[in-house]
Every structure is written in C-alpha cells, then in structure tokens.
Amino acid sequence: MNPESLIASAAINIGLAFFILTLFSVLKKQPSNAPIYYPRRLSESHRQSHRHIPDFDDNYASSSVGFRRFLPSVTWISRAFRFSEDEILQSNGLDALIIIRLFKLGIKFFVVCSLVGLAVLVPVNYNGGLTAMSNHTLDSFSISNSSPGSNWLWVHFSCLWFISLYGVYLLYKEYKEISAKRIQQLLNIRHQPNQFTVLVREIPFCSEHKSRGCCVNKFFSKHYPYAYHSYQILYDGKEFKELMNQAKSIEKKIEGLRKRSVVKKNNKTPLLLNPSHEDSEKISVYEENLEELHHKIHQLQCEDMLHEKELPVAFVTFKSRLGAALAAHSQQHSNPLLWITDDAPEPRNVSWRNLAIPVRVLPLCNFGVIVAASLLTIFFAIPVTAVQGIAKFEKLKKWFPPAMALQLIPGLSSVITGYLPSAVLKLFIYIVPFAMLGMAKLSGCISKSREEIKACNMVFYFLVGNVFFWSLLSGSLLDEIGESFTHPKDFPGRLARAVSAQADFFVTYILTDGLSGFSLEILQPGLLCWDAIRSCTYGRGKEKTPYLYSLPYFRIIPLVSMSVLIGTVYAVVAPLLLPFLIGYFLLGYAVFINQIEDVYETIYETCGQYWPYIHHYILVAIILMQITMIGLFGLKSKPAASISTIPLLVLTLMFNVYCKMRFLPAFSLLSIQNAKEFDELDEKCNQVEFNYENASTAYCAPCLRPLNCMEPGSSHTPPLATSSSF
Known part of the structure; x- marks a missing residue:
C-alpha cells in the first residue's frame, strides 16, 4: 500500500467519524429521538417516576430555547470520562465494568508501548541500514528496514521482553483486582436466589x-x-x-x-x-x-x-x-x-x-456447532482473499488488466486500495457475531451468559483465523504465490515476513473499526431509519416505546480483543501502528460508557465471568507476538535472539498455567x-x-x-x- 492510499484511508475515516459524531450530538438532543438514545434511562424513569435523568433532563429542559439543541456539542465525551468505576459497578454490574476495564487496559498498555516504540524502535528502524524498496508505507519505520545480522536487533529483543513482561504484569494486576471485585459483588448481591439453588x-x-x-x-x-x-x-x-x-x-x-x-x-x-x-x-x-x-x-x-x-x-x-x-x-x-x-x-x-x-445429546449439539462455525470460517476466506486482492492493486493489475481503468480518475485508486478493503472486510464481519450467537444458542447452554461466552470464543477465533492469519497468508500469497504451500516448514519465517508486509493494511483496519465502527455504534443508524419508517407508517400517532436491548458482549469483547491482538503483534514490528490504537481505545471508552449508561440494558449479572476469556485472548496475542519475533529474528540472521526469546515464551505459558490455578476457580464456583x-x-x-x-x-x-x-x-x-x- 502506497502512502497516498494510507492517507486517503485516514482522511476518509477521520472525516466520517467527525461527521457522524457531530450528527449524533445533535440528534441526541431531539426529544423525538429519546427512545433511541436514552432507552435505558427512559425505562428506569418509567419504573421510578421520581428519578432524575442527568443530561437527558438538562438537555430537554434547555431545548425550549430552540436553537441550542441544533448545535453540536461534546458534553457526552466529558461526561463519559467523569464516570467512576464505582458508579458503573453500582448501576450496571461487574460484567459491564469489565467492558470498560478492557478499554482502560488497552489504553494503559499501548500508551507505554507507543512511548517505547516511538522513542526507541522507530529511530533504530529508520537508521537500520536498508532502504525500503517496496510500496509498503511503514517499511522504513518497521523492523523490515533493519540490516540482517545487525546488533541493533538486540534493541528489538530487549523491547520484546519489556513489552511482554509489562503486558503480563497488567494482566496479573487486572485478574487480581477483578477477582476481588467479583467476591465483593457476590457479597453485595448475596440475596439472589441462584446462591441457594x-x-x-x-x-x-x-x-x-x-x-x-x-x-x-x-x-x-x-x-x-x-x-x-x-x-x-x-x-x-x-x-x-x-x-x-x-x-x-x-x-x-x-x-x-x-x-x-x-x-x-x-x-x-x-x-x-x-x-x-x-x-x-x-x-x-x-x-x-x-x-x-x-x-x-x-x-x-x-x-x-x-x-x-x-x-x-x-x-x-x-x-x-x-x-x-x-x-x-x-x-x-x-x-x-x-x-x-x-x-x-x-x-x-x-x-x-x-x-x-438431554445431557447425552449435548456432545452432538456442540459438535454440530463446531462444524457449522468451521464451515462459516472457511467460507469467509473467500471475501477476505478478495479484500486482499483489492489492497494489492499493483499485483491485481497484472492478473486483471481491466483494473488499470481505475487509474484514469485521479486519486480513485488510492481511495480503493486504502479505504475500500478495510470497509468491505468490516461490512462482512458485522454479521459474524450474530451468526455465531445463533449457533451458540443451539449448543444447549443452560444460561444466556454461557451462550454469549461461547459466541465470544467462536467470534474471536474466527477473527484470528480470517482477519489475522488469512489476511496475512492471502496477502503474502498474492506476492509470492505458491511458496507458502511448497515450503510448509518455513511457516514461522513466512508468518514473520507476512506480518511485516501487512502492517499498513492493519492500520487501515484499526482506523475503520475504531473511527467508523464506534461512531456508527453510537449513532445507531439502523434504529434511526427504522424509527423514521415506523413513525411515518403504522406507528403514526402512537406513543414511542424505548428501543431497549441487552449489552452485546458477544460482539464487543472479541472485536476489541482482536484489535489488542493486532496491536500487540505489531508493537515491536511496526510501532507506528500503536498511536492509532490509543485513539481507538480512547474513542471506544467514551462510546461504550455512553452506551452502557444510556442505551443498553443489563439483563443478567455473572459477576465477571467474562474476564477469564478476555485474559486468555490477550495472552494469545502476547504469545503470537513472541512467535512472530522468533521468526523475524531468524529472517534477520540473528539466531541467538530467536533462541533467547524461547524462555520468554515458556515464561508466558507458565504464567497462563499459574493464573488458571490461582484465579480461574473463583470465577466458576462460589x-x-x-x-x-x-x-x-x-x-x-x-x-x-x-x-x-x-x-x-x-x-x-x-x-x-x-x-x-x-x-x-x-x-x-x-x-x-x-x-x-x-
């Protein structure tokens, strides 16, 4: 991907996000949109007629001025950052707080990684001794620009150890704090009947x-x-x-x-x-x-x-x-x-x-769900490959000459190769969580929370398989077609080379998933259109009921965890990707505090049973980063660094075993x-x-x-x- 394509993608995503968030801040003030943007608070006010709705009441009280409610504002962002964890825990429960803690963990992790990457790794990479000859935008600032056998690679090795140990420290700290909050939450809701049943x-x-x-x-x-x-x-x-x-x-x-x-x-x-x-x-x-x-x-x-x-x-x-x-x-x-x-x-x-x-039938149900999820994953390899074909426009022109016509319109090829691949991929992925949840409901789980947890697992591994691995392999295959199959023993090296080559694509993915995705999440255009149609047809003259839905853990957790995985793998490989992730998590934090407080309903409380799965997903990301670096050190003719990374991998796996012994039982049993x-x-x-x-x-x-x-x-x-x- 050339620099023009990356700039086009960033400009389009930033422009869309700015427009959508401005539109949201105006629409949120309109009384007719209260069932869309305040359904949770409306339902609470119906149950407790004396309850004051912050911001909602204030905005609508001042709407008599007329003109003010058509002016955009950022009060919802400042309000989101004023909320404390105790307020979220008290009003929404520990499960909702875990979503917010996931965004805070991403901010804390990638701020430190960005400081290390920009201050240490980027200068080392830029002066690495090679002149990047490829079309990839980030090559000059990534490990690809380091000379084979260079002693500067020990800087990357040191940063790998630091980032891995810092990530493990954050995970341990989060697990310990959330475990304590879980016990306290169980005490606070000890009157609930499930503790006696x-x-x-x-x-x-x-x-x-x-x-x-x-x-x-x-x-x-x-x-x-x-x-x-x-x-x-x-x-x-x-x-x-x-x-x-x-x-x-x-x-x-x-x-x-x-x-x-x-x-x-x-x-x-x-x-x-x-x-x-x-x-x-x-x-x-x-x-x-x-x-x-x-x-x-x-x-x-x-x-x-x-x-x-x-x-x-x-x-x-x-x-x-x-x-x-x-x-x-x-x-x-x-x-x-x-x-x-x-x-x-x-x-x-x-x-x-x-x-x-019957319990005897459950293994068959689970097997059928696994087969269906695997088939869906395999099927989605087709659009992912097509997306990579769009991104690799220079190669595509050789195999499909009519694509050269796109160059007749100035700037069109940059928009297509920069923005279109990630937008198309995001569009395809949008339906996956709902499909996986439908499959999970057929697996015989005894509770809605277990269904969503099962869907989380299936969606996460779907994203790892298709968005990460298949995007890497298909992108690599378009450059070096056939080599990954003829030399399967070279997989770690090819994975490392593909990771380095696909950095610019994942920048556009993070931009689209974060800026456009979170903006659309808070705007809810589907409900806006449906409400408009309903108001103009059979719902005319009727009192509007709030559009109240449960918090979609099965959609939020795996998608955010996938972004953590991408950022972790690229923390040492291409540090310029990390600042985009900080913006991703900051925007997501503000958006989902707003959604949790005003929009989504808490329909059950598991007291934090989602956290062990989030912990597992982030550990998978750290392990993939280490395996990738083992391959990259090998490609850069630094076998000593590759061998010295293996103890780090072993330590990470031992940490995982320790957490399962120390914390996991407390999340499944009282x-x-x-x-x-x-x-x-x-x-x-x-x-x-x-x-x-x-x-x-x-x-x-x-x-x-x-x-x-x-x-x-x-x-x-x-x-x-x-x-x-x-």
Whole structure:
C-alpha cells in the first residue's frame, strides 16, 4: 500500500467519524429521538417516576430555547470520562465494568508501548541500514528496514521482553483486582436466589409414584437432611408456548380493533366512540376464542397434566449457600451420568428452552456447532482473499488488466486500495457475531451468559483465523504465490515476513473499526431509519416505546480483543501502528460508557465471568507476538535472539498455567469459605429464612406462571402448581 492510499484511508475515516459524531450530538438532543438514545434511562424513569435523568433532563429542559439543541456539542465525551468505576459497578454490574476495564487496559498498555516504540524502535528502524524498496508505507519505520545480522536487533529483543513482561504484569494486576471485585459483588448481591439453588439434570424416574419430582425429594432429603429445602421440577412447555403465542396474537387483534374506536380530541383528550357493529362482532368472537385458549392453558397447568410432561431437570433450593455449594461441587451418584449438578444461573439468565435437551445429546449439539462455525470460517476466506486482492492493486493489475481503468480518475485508486478493503472486510464481519450467537444458542447452554461466552470464543477465533492469519497468508500469497504451500516448514519465517508486509493494511483496519465502527455504534443508524419508517407508517400517532436491548458482549469483547491482538503483534514490528490504537481505545471508552449508561440494558449479572476469556485472548496475542519475533529474528540472521526469546515464551505459558490455578476457580464456583461467610452474615441480619424462601419460588418455569405474569423478567412469580414444594 502506497502512502497516498494510507492517507486517503485516514482522511476518509477521520472525516466520517467527525461527521457522524457531530450528527449524533445533535440528534441526541431531539426529544423525538429519546427512545433511541436514552432507552435505558427512559425505562428506569418509567419504573421510578421520581428519578432524575442527568443530561437527558438538562438537555430537554434547555431545548425550549430552540436553537441550542441544533448545535453540536461534546458534553457526552466529558461526561463519559467523569464516570467512576464505582458508579458503573453500582448501576450496571461487574460484567459491564469489565467492558470498560478492557478499554482502560488497552489504553494503559499501548500508551507505554507507543512511548517505547516511538522513542526507541522507530529511530533504530529508520537508521537500520536498508532502504525500503517496496510500496509498503511503514517499511522504513518497521523492523523490515533493519540490516540482517545487525546488533541493533538486540534493541528489538530487549523491547520484546519489556513489552511482554509489562503486558503480563497488567494482566496479573487486572485478574487480581477483578477477582476481588467479583467476591465483593457476590457479597453485595448475596440475596439472589441462584446462591441457594442448584440445577439438577438426568433425574431418574420413580416407578413407584410415577414421578420424577418424588425422586428428587427423596434423594436430597436423604443425602442433605439439614440443608435441603425444596425443589421445582421442570416440564415440557412446547404445547403451552404454542397456546400462549395464539393468545397473544388474539389479544393484539382485539387491541387493534378497540383502538379503531379511539379518536383524539385536540390531540390531548381521548374520546371513546362506540365501535361499529362489525367490529363489535369480531371483538366478541375473538374474546370467546381467547377465553377458550385461557381455559386450555389452565388445564395444562393442572397437576395431573403436568405429571405427564415432567422433564428430568429440576432446580433444588437449599437453606444455606454452604449446602448449595457442597451439592453443586460434588458428584451425587456412582454413575456420573445421573444426578448431574451444576450452579444455577440467575432466574433471568436461565435459557429455558435448552433445559429440555438431554445431557447425552449435548456432545452432538456442540459438535454440530463446531462444524457449522468451521464451515462459516472457511467460507469467509473467500471475501477476505478478495479484500486482499483489492489492497494489492499493483499485483491485481497484472492478473486483471481491466483494473488499470481505475487509474484514469485521479486519486480513485488510492481511495480503493486504502479505504475500500478495510470497509468491505468490516461490512462482512458485522454479521459474524450474530451468526455465531445463533449457533451458540443451539449448543444447549443452560444460561444466556454461557451462550454469549461461547459466541465470544467462536467470534474471536474466527477473527484470528480470517482477519489475522488469512489476511496475512492471502496477502503474502498474492506476492509470492505458491511458496507458502511448497515450503510448509518455513511457516514461522513466512508468518514473520507476512506480518511485516501487512502492517499498513492493519492500520487501515484499526482506523475503520475504531473511527467508523464506534461512531456508527453510537449513532445507531439502523434504529434511526427504522424509527423514521415506523413513525411515518403504522406507528403514526402512537406513543414511542424505548428501543431497549441487552449489552452485546458477544460482539464487543472479541472485536476489541482482536484489535489488542493486532496491536500487540505489531508493537515491536511496526510501532507506528500503536498511536492509532490509543485513539481507538480512547474513542471506544467514551462510546461504550455512553452506551452502557444510556442505551443498553443489563439483563443478567455473572459477576465477571467474562474476564477469564478476555485474559486468555490477550495472552494469545502476547504469545503470537513472541512467535512472530522468533521468526523475524531468524529472517534477520540473528539466531541467538530467536533462541533467547524461547524462555520468554515458556515464561508466558507458565504464567497462563499459574493464573488458571490461582484465579480461574473463583470465577466458576462460589468457594465454601465465601459461602459460609455469607451465611453467617445473613444470620446476623436475620435474613436467612427470607432468602431461601425467596429462592424456592424464583425459578418458576414459563409454563407455570399466571397468564397475567407472562412478560419477560417475571420469573419471580409463584407457580400455579405447588406440588413440587415440600
């Protein structure tokens, strides 16, 4: 990529970001856009009518001036940097705070790396003794410009050790702090029912009483006589769900017919008119059908019908956290495929549809998901190769002569080779997280958080495979076609050469993903268009409801972690890329604090279970940097530096093993020590009985809830059938 292409890419991305952020700052002040830019705060204000909404209320109070709300401002950026971690933790939970900590970690890491790179490595590279003859913009300032065998390569070796050890230090510090915050958060929310509850699967059938519920009660009463409290058996709710969908459809039709008879007088006072005779007949027919459906649903909720639909799954409640922890951590039966216990997720975090999947089928589900994700990764190699073909315009002209016509328009080839490849790649990648989440939902995870964590893993490794490795290899293959296949043993060297050659492409990728990507994230153009269409068609005159969605961990974490990987690998190879990453993380930090506080809803809390995966992704980045440098030192005829890097690689792997032993167990299980301490604290506050009684009614399956409590988030509704409580 020539300098003109890189400058064109930077100019386009900076210009787009400036325009989009200016447009956002204006649109955010318009009252009609409140459901888009303040949905979380609007929903909270509906629940708590006295709640003051900062910035929202102030902006709209001053909107009476008229002209001020059409002026762009940067108050949302200054407001974002004023938020403290304690405020985010209190209002949004530890999971949301981890997203912010990821951006802060990127800022702290790459600021130091940039200082080292710009002050030490760039001057060494520029005076390295070679004159870069290629078209790659950053070659003169990268390790490619160093002479083979030069002793100056020991400077790169020293910087590699410093950056690696600094990254490991930051990871250890973050893991330790987040682990402490997790324990504190568990203490703060110790009243939640999941701390008293265990999920039990593969429950055997009791032939004597023709019930699995009876078997659950006998088993836990016998083996946990002092800790066991009650159980809630689960049922097959497919038929119930179909009837509920029919009932909701009829309710919407009745509501639509009734709204025909409502007209507004002076746009304020509603005047009810008598519905027409035809509408009255339709309403009466629909009401009869609805009453019949309600009768069928009540019949399905009777105990006799429920016994026939029992599943080998139950939520078992204990009188103490200690009892629940002991049951969840133990093997219950000599046959490990019976009485399988697991920590229960929060009631709002339960994936009810997957609990009906037998445990024996889960390996097949996981295998199918892995195959589907692999096929998607392989399929996406086609557009990635095409993107690299656009970026390698000089080579493309030799193989496809009509492409020379682009040179007839001045500057067009620079725009195409500089901006278009990263924009096209970003467009293709946008749909990947949603596809992976859809696959993860088919894998049989018991909670929504586990589905998102599984999607995070699949998206991250997809990006590593396609955006990083395949972009490197396909770009290299377009320069030296066939050599990577004919000499597979030279892979480390070819990887190192490809990494050095593709630095300018990844600069444009970071610019597009950061400037354009984060700007579009905060603007939400899709919702703006949909809201405009809705307001002009069937939604005209209706009260707008907030566009409230959950925080998309499955999309944010892997994409940001991929940028960390790119920056880490290039920290020693091409340090000029690092300042772009600082801007990337600063903008992302401001954008996602705004989104977390105003836009996205927290629908569950895992108390930081995403962090071990982020830690793993960043360690993968550090290890890839070290392997790349081993190859580069070999290419530069410095075998002593390559061999001396191997102990660093071993130390990093040993650090990973240590973290798994020291911190990881605390993120998957509630320790016996903490469980006992929390129980003792409840005894002092006289909250023991209240907590486990609340837990015994929290896990009410959808098919047992009353018809007026079927909305999401109503899982604390007491069940209609109470035969499962003892």
